[in-house]
Amino acid sequence: MVQLSILFGLIVIGYVFGRIAENNHYKSITQREEVYLRLPCTTNKLPLQTERKILRSEMVRGDVVISVDYFKRIVAGLRALVGGNVTTYETLVDRARREAILRMKERARGADEIVNLRIETSSVFKGQQGQVGSVEVIAYGTAVFYRAVLD
Amino acid sequence: MILTNIETVPGKSIVECYGVVSGSTVRAKHAGRDIMAGLKNLVGGELVGYTELLSESRDEAIERTQQQARSMGANAIVNVRFSTSSVAAGASEIYVYGTAVTVE
Numbered sequence: 001m002v003q004l005s006i007l008f009g010l011i012v013i014g015y016v017f018g019r020i021a022e023n024n025h026y027k028s029i030t031q032r033e034e035v036y037l038r039l040p041c042t043t044n045k046l047p048l049q050t051e052r053k054i055l056r057s058e059m060v061r062g063d064v065v066i067s068v069d070y071f072k073r074i075v076a077g078l079r080a081l082v083g084g085n086v087t088t089y090e091t092l093v094d095r096a097r098r099e100a101i102l103r104m105k106e107r108a109r110g111a112d113e114i115v116n117l118r119i120e121t122s123s124v125f126k127g128q129q130g131q132v133g134s135v136e137v138i139a140y141g142t143a144v145f146y147r148a149v150l151d
Numbered sequence: 152m153i154l155t156n157i158e159t160v161p162g163k164s165i166v167e168c169y170g171v172v173s174g175s176t177v178r179a180k181h182a183g184r185d186i187m188a189g190l191k192n193l194v195g196g197e198l199v200g201y202t203e204l205l206s207e208s209r210d211e212a213i214e215r216t217q218q219q220a221r222s223m224g225a226n227a228i229v230n231v232r233f234s235t236s237s238v239a240a241g242a243s244e245i246y247v248y249g250t251a252v253t254v255e
Contacts, residue, residue: 010193013193013194014193014194014195017193017194017195017196018194018195018196021194021195021196022195025196025197045157045158047161053162054161054162055162056153056162057153057155057160057161057162058153058154058155059154059155059156059231061209061233063202063205063206063209064197064202065197065198065201065202065205066195066196066197066198067191067192067195067196067197067198068192068195069192069193069194069195069196070192070193070194070195072195099197115157115161116156116157118156118232120233120234120235122235122236122237122243133192134192134198134201136201136205136235138205138209138233138235140156140231140233141156142155142156142157142161144161
């Protein structure tokens, strides 16, 4: 009985705090994404503005490790029984990817565009029963700085 | 040292190519961080300790790659790739590789 109530308590804590954390994170992601809308980011290998002279280029990267909460892990565990979309993990990797891209853009201050964006995902450490406890996402690309239009 | 992850350095031309350079680090997190991560694993959210750890080890791997390139006499590394693998539970290997070149 005690064990059951502890488990239930953990689920409730996970649900409440996980929910708050996720909502806050999504809010900050959408806010910051608006700021960086003007910085084009492509998976092309060539810069978009071929006629402009390039001043310099530099590799930028952004990485983040995000963990899933206890409630979601339980839900995903149940989901594994019947199969189908594990929505709880979908939002986890979505948040991690968008955050990594944002961090990369933040480091590319003053760049005109980022080419050859690559995203890599790996699970850092596994939770109980071999489930994914957290994901690491790294986004990297080459930031291109154009020469001023005057010359 | 210029690093890019495309085949060329935009706006510059490659004059000499030296071949592949690489650097790797294997890092384990310390127990304190592990406990914090365990707690964070309950409520979800970013594991700042791990993010820092992996970021630092990636910087270290890049630094080693650059040293190798410098010793060859290169001034740029093109087509840089990252790769991560977990060697053992609690330790991960970060591997960085690219092609050392001279540009002008």
